[in-house]
Amino acid sequence: xxxxxxxxxxxxxxxxxxxxxxxxxxxxxxxxxxxxxxxxxxxxxxxxxxxxxxxxxxxxxxxxxxxxxxxxxxxxxxxxxxxxxxxxxxxxxxxxxxxxxxxxxxxxxxxxxxxxxxxxxxxxxxxxxxxxxxxxxxxxxxxxxxxxxxxxxxxxxxxxxxxxxxxxxxxxxxxxxxxxxxxxxxxxxxxxxxxxxxxxxxxxxxxxxxxxxxxxxxxxxxxxxxxxxxxxxxxxxxxxxxxxxxxxxxxxxxxxxxxxxxxxxxxxxxxxxxxxxxxxxxxxxxxxxxxxxxxxxxxxxxxxxxxxxxxxxxxxxxxxxxxxxxxxxxxxxxxxxxxxxxxxxxxxxxxxxxxxxxxxxxxxxxxxxxxxxxxxxxxxxxxxxxxxxxxxxxxxxxxxxxxxxxxxxxxxxxxxxxxxxxxxxxxxxxxxxx
RNA sequence: GUGGACGUAGCUCAGCUGGUAGAGUCCCGGAUUGUGAUUCCGGCCGUCGCGGGUUCGAGUCCCGUCGUCCACCCCA
Numbered sequence: 001x002x003x004x005x006x007x008x009x010x011x012x013x014x015x016x017x018x019x020x021x022x023x024x025x026x027x028x029x030x031x032x033x034x035x036x037x038x039x040x041x042x043x044x045x046x047x048x049x050x051x052x053x054x055x056x057x058x059x060x061x062x063x064x065x066x067x068x069x070x071x072x073x074x075x076x077x078x079x080x081x082x083x084x085x086x087x088x089x090x091x092x093x094x095x096x097x098x099x100x101x102x103x104x105x106x107x108x109x110x111x112x113x114x115x116x117x118x119x120x121x122x123x124x125x126x127x128x129x130x131x132x133x134x135x136x137x138x139x140x141x142x143x144x145x146x147x148x149x150x151x152x153x154x155x156x157x158x159x160x161x162x163x164x165x166x167x168x169x170x171x172x173x174x175x176x177x178x179x180x181x182x183x184x185x186x187x188x189x190x191x192x193x194x195x196x197x198x199x200x201x202x203x204x205x206x207x208x209x210x211x212x213x214x215x216x217x218x219x220x221x222x223x224x225x226x227x228x229x230x231x232x233x234x235x236x237x238x239x240x241x242x243x244x245x246x247x248x249x250x251x252x253x254x255x256x257x258x259x260x261x262x263x264x265x266x267x268x269x270x271x272x273x274x275x276x277x278x279x280x281x282x283x284x285x286x287x288x289x290x291x292x293x294x295x296x297x298x299x300x301x302x303x304x305x306x307x308x309x310x311x312x313x314x315x316x317x318x319x320x321x322x323x324x325x326x327x328x329x330x331x332x333x334x335x336x337x338x339x340x341x342x343x344x345x346x347x348x349x350x351x352x353x354x355x356x357x358x359x360x361x362x363x364x365x366x367x368x369x370x371x372x373x374x375x376x377x378x379x380x381x382x383x384x385x386x387x388x389x390x391x392x393x394x395x396x397x398x399x400x401x402x403x404x405x406x407x408x409x410x411x412x413x414x415x416x417x418x419x420x421x422x423x424x425x426x427x428x429x430x431x432x433x434x
Numbered sequence: 435g436u437g438g439a440c441g442u443a444g445c446u447c448a449g450c451u452g453g454u455a456g457a458g459u460c461c462c463g464g465a466u467u468g469u470g471a472u473u474c475c476g477g478c479c480g481u482c483g484c485g486g487g488u489u490c491g492a493g494u495c496c497c498g499u500c501g502u503c504c505a506c507c508c509c510a
Contacts, residue, residue, distance in 0.1 A: 008500085008501080011500090011501075011502095063507085063508055063509085064508085064509085067435080067508095068508080068509095085509095085510085113510080115508085115509080115510095117435095117507090117508065117509080118435075118436090118506095118507085118508090119502085119503090120503075120504065120505075121503075121504070122509095122510085123508080123509070123510085127510070128510090129510060130510095131510095196506090196507070207508095212506080212507090213506090260509095261508070261509060262509095271509095271510095278504075278505085279504080279505065279506080279507095279508095280508090280509070280510080281509095282509060282510060283510070284510070285509080285510065286510095306510095307510055308510065309509085309510030310510085311510085312510065313510090334468095334469080334470095336468050336469090337468085368467075368468085368469095369468050369469050369470095370466080370467095370468090370469065370470075371470095372469080372470085373469050373470035373471090374469095374470050374471080375470085376469090376470060377470040377471050378470085378471085384469080384470080386468085386469080388468065389468095390468080398468095398469095400469075400470090402470070402471085403471095408469085
């Protein structure tokens with residue numbers, strides 16, 4: 001408090017504290033197992049890449065590149081950037097490690113991403129993504145499988161307030177042609193466009209379509225649809241994807257206005273949204289990027305991927321389930337007397353060897369017995385193990401149940417490793433309120 | 435980047451129209467010097483986010499700034 005202006009977290013960069021870690025660990029565990037079951041392999045990538053990688057992959061005129069990247073010059077004079085997303089790095093790694101020839105890669109990675117945005121709920125400057133990429137599969141079968149895998153993930157996590165939106169952006173040629181038609185349309189109605197839309201008319205006219213401004217809805221609903229201007233191959237690709245999703249029983253809505261803010265997407269795009277998180281409602285989204293790899297200098301390879309916002313999914317998780325009790329100790333060891341205190345570590349190490357599954361918390365930092373028992377109680381332990389000078393002289397220790405009326409008993413030191421696990425099973429079976 | 439709300443003890447909060455701060459909880463000690471959670475008694479903890487202004491006097495009013503939250507924007 002006194003050094004507040006000196007010791008301060010960087011804006012938009014959060015600590016995840018022990019009280020909140022459960023959801024993170026659960027999401028990490030479930031995704032790890034699920035991805036392995038679908039044949040995806042983990043890779044770990046640098047957080048920093050050359051700035052030019054993101055400029056070329058994401059697009060020079062996107063918001064991310066224009067105003068959100070953490071870019072700096074290192075002491076060698078290179079322009080480097082803290083990754084704002086994961087796909088560019090995965091593709092770069094596939095190229096530079098010679099993984100592309102005849103590639104059929106199923107990869108996933110995770111970690112922090114960085115974007116300099118104004119923080120709000122579900123949007124932070126350092127945030128975490130779990131990212132999945134399939135490289136070398138033309139689809140649409142892999143498109144459907146990826147989406148099915150995400151649907152299964154929500155099911156396994158117990159998340160229900162989500163909806164799947166899909167769309168096709170067509171090939172980059174088709175998109176370019178559509179873009180001209182769209183710009184022509186909006187220019188005819190330029191008088192009713194708001195300031196944001198006028199700005200986007202030059203840079204990224206497709207984004208005008210998902211404006212939230214109520215006054216814009218009339219113009220937008222009258223705009224020509226990308227869906228009506230797809231090239232025949234993309235049309236087939238998308239129709240087959242829809243049929244496969246339907247056959248798999250996965251609910252979706254086709255949203256012709258679903259466009260992405262990154263330039264590399266082509267054909268299939270999808271987004272899982274929720275109504276439970278406020279304005280930052282996209283929890284998982286991605287799409288196909290068939291042209292990106294050649295654009296970055298690799299041999300032509302089709303690919304599709306998605307990223308999930310960890311903070312957002314964890315927030316959803318915390319809404320659907322009680323925060324689990326923090327892990328508590330089985331046994332709390334208290335000591336009485338100087339000799340017992342010195343002997344305690346050795347005795348406990350021996351017990352850890354003999355009963356590795358029992359969690360033993362040893363009282364640290366001294367304190368009288370009153371104090372030690374108060375700590376034992378707060379630790380949640382079922383049992384207190386009392387090592388006192390008097391007991392040790394007789395070769396015994398005292399065992400006191402902390403959640404039961406059952407009285408304290410003595411046990412020979414050499415029998416503790418047998419007696420404690422048996423007692424814990426007994427005590428765990430019938431917890432009483434004291 | 436734009437707009438709005440809010441910053442008081444470690445935590446949760448109260449402080450009416452300006453008269454220099456309070457509760458609960460937590461923590462510590464005692465009643466019980468080898469036995470916890472309940473009870474009772476006592477104690478510690480604040481430059482009222484920070485800086486400036488108005489005033490005899492500012493937690494309270496004004497300005498600036500930093501931070502948090504929400505929305506726009508953006509997106510995972």
